Amino acid sequence: MEVVIVPDAETGGRFVAEGIARLVGLKPDALLGVATGSTPLPVYRALAALVSGGEADLSRVRIAQLDEYVGLPARHPESYRSVLAREVLEPLGLGPEAFLGPDTTAADLPAACRAYEQALAAAGGVDLQLLGIGGDGHIGFNEPCSSLASRTRIKTLTERTRGDNARFFGGDVEQVPRHVVTQGVGTILEARHVVLLATGAGKAEALAAAVEGPLAARCPASALQLHPHVTVVADEAAASRLDLADYFRHVLAGKPAWQALRPFGPSDGAHGSRARPGDGHGRSGTGSRVSIMSSDRDPSASSKAPTVRKPFFS
Numbered sequence: 001m002e003v004v005i006v007p008d009a010e011t012g013g014r015f016v017a018e019g020i021a022r023l024v025g026l027k028p029d030a031l032l033g034v035a036t037g038s039t040p041l042p043v044y045r046a047l048a049a050l051v052s053g054g055e056a057d058l059s060r061v062r063i064a065q066l067d068e069y070v071g072l073p074a075r076h077p078e079s080y081r082s083v084l085a086r087e088v089l090e091p092l093g094l095g096p097e098a099f100l101g102p103d104t105t106a107a108d109l110p111a112a113c114r115a116y117e118q119a120l121a122a123a124g125g126v127d128l129q130l131l132g133i134g135g136d137g138h139i140g141f142n143e144p145c146s147s148l149a150s151r152t153r154i155k156t157l158t159e160r161t162r163g164d165n166a167r168f169f170g171g172d173v174e175q176v177p178r179h180v181v182t183q184g185v186g187t188i189l190e191a192r193h194v195v196l197l198a199t200g201a202g203k204a205e206a207l208a209a210a211v212e213g214p215l216a217a218r219c220p221a222s223a224l225q226l227h228p229h230v231t232v233v234a235d236e237a238a239a240s241r242l243d244l245a246d247y248f249r250h251v252l253a254g255k256p257a258w259q260a261l262r263p264f265g266p267s268d269g270a271h272g273s274r275a276r277p278g279d280g281h282g283r284s285g286t287g288s289r290v291s292i293m294s295s296d297r298d299p300s301a302s303s304k305a306p307t308v309r310k311p312f313f314s
């Protein structure tokens with residue numbers, strides 16, 4: 001697991017967007033797994049800026065939905081289908097044909113879940129899955145104690161998640177659906193590369209459990225420890241509970257050229273075959289253009305002294 005600590009959400013968004021643009025440069029019809037919520041929005045904004053500035057051509061990418069509410073009409077403004085149309089498809093100039101998602105209005109939901117799994121496989125599998133993390137450690141809508149081998153299925157939300165998401169429903173938790181369809185943890189683990197984004201102090205505890213805690217269904221995001229190609233991008237606040245934060249900074253600061261940060265390499269292998277350890281690393285190339293600054297403090301400086309910042313890659 002590669003952990004990249006960024007000064008703020010916007011820098012993280014640009015870093016991930018430039019990585020996605022690089023992946024799409026290598027595989028123009030890449031299948032991108034996209035998440036909803038507030039966290040990935042800087043990525044989508046940065047991607048749109050790259051496209052409108054002529055720096056990236058995403059015209060052939062396809063996007064795959066991670067999860068969806070059950071019980072909302074597809075056209076409801078807060079259905080994740082609507083959110084992704086608004087935040088991803090339209091800004092990137094993509095049409096509805098570029099979208100893959102489960103039909104959560106189907107009468108037979110288990111069949112719709114199976115059909116979505118088949119559609120993902122038929123599309124060649126997800127090349128890069130973008131994830132946020134719930135305050136309770138969920139990924140997608142895989143709430144605590146979800147099977148770590150689960151596939152796309154119906155889940156019941158915790159009241160905490162409903163409360164967290166009430167802000168999208170005018171603050172009225174009663175408007176937040178109780179049931180959802182989500183890619184399973186096992187489904188997510190089949191993506192060739194997983195990028196987990198976490199921003200803000202509210203995610204610090206969940207992120208520490210995911211990255212450093214035991215592998216446990218209690219924290220579904222900890223299942224990412226099993227995946228050989230995960231990049232965690234966290235801002236300082238979200239990284240604040242990581243015991244190994246200084247080590248992660250040290251690793252990135254000291255990467256020799258042959259081990260350069262190359263998290264967005266070309267996807268290879270058939271759908272279902274996991275990325276191999278080392279995929280995306282050690283290949284020649286220029287790496288991200290976003291200069292991310294470490295925030296290691298000079299140990300001789302007082303706690304009130306300005307943070308000593310030095311670029312660890314550019």
Ligand code: GLP
Pocket residue numbers: 035036037038039040066067131132133134135139140141161165
């Ligand atoms: C929702 C979504 C998740 C998302 C999480 C965090 O429940 N289903 O995919 O990662 O919330 O959302 P936010 O980024 O708004 O904190």
